[in-house]
Amino acid sequence: MREPGFQTPSVIELSFDAIQHNLRFIKKFVKKHVRISSVIKGNAYGHGIEIYVPAAEQCGIDHFAVFSADEAQRVVKVKKPETDVMIMGWISPSHMSWVLDNNIQFWVFETERLEYALKLAHSKQIKAQIHMEMETGMNRTGLNHADLEVVWPLLETYRDSFNLVGVCTHLAGAESIANHVRIQRQIKRFRVMVNLFRSRSYEPDVLHVASSAATMAYPAFQYDMVRVGILQYGYWPSKETFIHYISRRKDKLDPLRRIISWRSCVMAVKFVKQGEFVSYGTTYLATDDKTIAIIPTGYSHGYSRSLSNSGRVLIGGQRVAVIGMINMNMLIADITSLDEVNIGDEVTLIGNQQDISISVASFSELSDQLNYELLTRLPAGIARRLTS
Numbered sequence: 001m002r003e004p005g006f007q008t009p010s011v012i013e014l015s016f017d018a019i020q021h022n023l024r025f026i027k028k029f030v031k032k033h034v035r036i037s038s039v040i041k042g043n044a045y046g047h048g049i050e051i052y053v054p055a056a057e058q059c060g061i062d063h064f065a066v067f068s069a070d071e072a073q074r075v076v077k078v079k080k081p082e083t084d085v086m087i088m089g090w091i092s093p094s095h096m097s098w099v100l101d102n103n104i105q106f107w108v109f110e111t112e113r114l115e116y117a118l119k120l121a122h123s124k125q126i127k128a129q130i131h132m133e134m135e136t137g138m139n140r141t142g143l144n145h146a147d148l149e150v151v152w153p154l155l156e157t158y159r160d161s162f163n164l165v166g167v168c169t170h171l172a173g174a175e176s177i178a179n180h181v182r183i184q185r186q187i188k189r190f191r192v193m194v195n196l197f198r199s200r201s202y203e204p205d206v207l208h209v210a211s212s213a214a215t216m217a218y219p220a221f222q223y224d225m226v227r228v229g230i231l232q233y234g235y236w237p238s239k240e241t242f243i244h245y246i247s248r249r250k251d252k253l254d255p256l257r258r259i260i261s262w263r264s265c266v267m268a269v270k271f272v273k274q275g276e277f278v279s280y281g282t283t284y285l286a287t288d289d290k291t292i293a294i295i296p297t298g299y300s301h302g303y304s305r306s307l308s309n310s311g312r313v314l315i316g317g318q319r320v321a322v323i324g325m326i327n328m329n330m331l332i333a334d335i336t337s338l339d340e341v342n343i344g345d346e347v348t349l350i351g352n353q354q355d356i357s358i359s360v361a362s363f364s365e366l367s368d369q370l371n372y373e374l375l376t377r378l379p380a381g382i383a384r385r386l387t388s
């Protein structure tokens with residue numbers, strides 16, 4: 001029996017070279033003075049916060065954006081002391097004290113949180129590191145003009161209890177040109193609201209609005225900082241953003257590299273006679289004698305059930321078909337065309353084997369999921385490791 005090189009049923013590998021390559025590309029693309037905030041919500045888009053953060057720091061990243069305080073706590077455990085962390089979404093009231101004590105930057109999008117945070121910071125005699133999120137047309141979170149009337153007296157009362165780190169907003173769909181008019185209107189409203197702060201002598205350290213799509217498609221909206229998520233992992237926010245980028249280039253090559261590979265191994269090999277069914281039910285009938293490999297990865301590990309009878313995996317440097325229903329912990333591949341397959345042989349679910357690959361994109365097309373969704377659904381429980 002061959003030792004697959006990992007003890008868990010599968011392993012997710014992150015390529016340091018690819019991380020470095022992507023971050024270099026992003027750095028080169030954004031304007032000189034623009035800071036990059038690396039967005040690592042959703043467990044670093046499924047890549048794993050604990051592995052991704054130190055690797056990105058090694059490539060010069062010193063600002064990370066998360067959705068919630070529990071994610072921020074995971075970042076704080078592994079980051080360098082001087083690296084900044086910003087919470088863009090949920091903070092439970094019981095977490096606010098930790099957020100303030102640890103100098104965590106956070107978004108304010110309703111006045112209750114602002115008042116609560118400022119009072120707490122005042123009682124601690126420290127400063128809350130706040131980013132004011134403006135409602136400019138996405139109609140999700142953000143302060144509108146009526147809210148600002150409540151904000152001004154609060155800021156005045158607690159003048160010494162905060163740093164206005166940022167004023168920001170989020171654009172509703174910069175990955176599609178169809179939203180162009182809506183985006184332009186959002187920026188217009190954003191400018192008006194920023195001026196309201198300035199007219200009251202509140203000068204934010206940074207203005208920021210751009211995620212990956214706006215960073216690439218609307219360079220004028222990079223302002224002082226960009227919040228880059230999906231790009232750094234090697235994926236474009238949409239086909240449109242990619243086409244928009246390469247249409248202006250001579251080489252037409254994708255400048256990004258995928259970071260993630262997902263590997264499992266062969267757990268058992270067996271022969272199935274013509275006329276037999278494979279796996280649960282009768283969805284797969286062996287029309288010939290078949291050799292099959294059983295692989296210890298199923299839908300509980302994030303391998304979508306919708307890939308039943310349609311997925312592909314790599315074994316022995318060849319692409320082979322997933323047959324039958326995906327089980328909770330196992331899937332089955334048709335290896336009839338392969339010469340020799342042994343227990344313990346590597347199986348690539350996502351990534352390369354020699355010169356062929358299973359991309360997350362093809363995987364998500366087959367399983368009808370967005371890259372974003374597929375990546376973030378990779379369970380945190382799968383072992384992760386950094387490779388070169």
Ligand SMILES: *Cc1c(COP(=O)(O)O)cnc(C)c1O
Binds near residue numbers: 170237
């Ligand atoms: C997720 C998120 C981003 C990053 O989006 P990408 O498309 O992955 O670059 C930026 N800003 C906010 C507010 C987000 O929630």
